[in-house]
Each structure stands twice: as C-alpha cells, then as structure tokens.
Amino acid sequence: MSSYFPDTTKNQTTQLRNFIHIFQEFCANRAQCRLFLPPAAPPAQQDLATEALDPWRRNRTLPPRMTSSGTERRGFFLVFEGIDGAGTTSQQARLCQRLIELGFQVHKTAEPTSNPVGRLIREVLRGHHAPFSPHALALLFAADRADHLAREIDPALAEDKIVVCDRYILSSLAYQTVAGVPIAMVAEANATFRIPDLTVYFDLPVEVAAQRRAKRAQTQEIFEVDDFQRGVASLYQSQARAWQESGRSVRFLDAAQTFESVSAQLEALVLPAIANR
Secondary structure, eight states: OTTTSOOOOHHHHHHHHHHHHHHHHHHHHHTSOOOOOOOSSOOTTOOHHHHHHGGGGSSOOOOOOBOTTSOBOOOEEEEEEOOTTSSHHHHHHHHHHHHHHTTOOEEEEESSOSSHHHHHHHHHHTTTTOSOOHHHHHHHHHHHHHHHIIIIIHHHHHTTOEEEEEOOHHHHHHHHHHTTOOHHHHHHHTTTSOOOSEEEEEEOOHHHHHHHHHTSOSOOOTTOOHHHHHHHHHHHHHHHHHHHHTTOOEEEEETTSOHHHHHHHHHHHHHHHHHTO
C-alpha cells in the first residue's frame, strides 16, 4: 500500500482536522448535519473497539418515520459487511429477489455509490489519481455516505421499503484505518450517520476470499492485496464484534460455505428480523 498512499504525517493530520472543522460549518449551514471534530489525543489505554464506538454513544436517538396519517413507518435498513471476496454482492442480489417474491418493496444499493462522490472513489480504488491521501479517501467515503443517506436510503425507508446495502460504516472503520487513518478520525467522520436495523457480517478466511477474487474477471482494486486484506479482516471482525457487544444488531454468517448454504443462513437471519420490525 505504501506505493499508492503517501505516508501519513502530523501535518496531514492537522490539515484533516481543519478540513473537518470547515466541513462541519458547511454542513450546519447547508444540510443541518454535522461532523464531530476528533479528540486531540485519545487515551493511550483505550482499545480500538472502544475508541471507534465512542462517537455513537451520543445523539443516536432518531425520530420515528411517520406516514401522512400519523402512523409509524416500518422500513428496514439491512447492511452486509465483509472483506473483498466474501460474497456480499452475489448474496445481496439473491436475497433481494427472494424478498420481492415475498411481496416486500426492496431498495438494493451499495457503497461506494454510483453517485458523483462514489464514482470518484471507484476511480481511486482502481488506481487512478495516484498517489492519493488515505485521509482524503476516508473523507470521500464519509461524504458519499452522507449523500447516499439523503438521496436513497432515508427516502426509501420513509416509503416503507426494505433497504439492502452492500457495505456501510464498518467497512470504513476497517479499510480506512488499515490504510493509515487513525480509527478515531474515521469513527468521528461517520458518527452522526444512521445505524442499520441489522448488520450481517460475512465471515470467511482471507485465503478463501483471495481464491474467489482470482476467479473474477475484474480489474484488481488497490485494497485487494492479501497482506492488506489480512489486516482488514482482523479489524473488520473486531469492530463488528464491538458493535454487537454494544447492543447493536449484528449477526455473523459463515461465508466459507456453498452459495446455497450461505443463502439459507442469510434467510434464517434476516427474515425473522424483518417480520419482527
């Protein structure tokens, strides 16, 4: 990764703080949203999971979604998380089709998005615009996520749809941190975003995921390197566990099984959760 991303320096960190401050003021004026400034120096004894979760311990109460008649909407926000090659994309397509067959209105989406910021991120991930600051990429992911919520996710939930999203906040906590951005900064940049009703983590060995990626007829992205993926997998799983332990709805799925077996596991996890929403 060092050949693609420039080294993280103290000056870059200072510039990132200044940018977040400017962006915070812009959002307050334009969209009534804000990004919290990262703490100057997180306690040395604080572990990564606790450090990353801390921003979500405040201001997380959201008003209920209401219909014009005053009854509460019951849309459902479902997120799939997992390393490259985990099978989230193919299983998302399968589950969405199943939900439609069952009579649900479904909105299928993914991050990075196909919206303006998301398109730029995809260019960066394909190796264009090198060298590219990992701090800048982390902020682009947060900006794309804010736009994604405003354009797609929140409106779909307000229409009582099941939103199924391939990747969300946990992916940023894993990938951007391993790329060199302090985890507290990644967490703070995402601290005000909606928490999913259910997150499903696709768990499988890095070696199995690498074999699957090798079979795809696609251009390799900058993060699809085995050593990098090992670091991502470790942090990804620990953050998912930390979310689960904090009370968020996170379930783990054995993604190393056959496609049909994984689909069956997924339906067993998701359908009861949707039924009980």
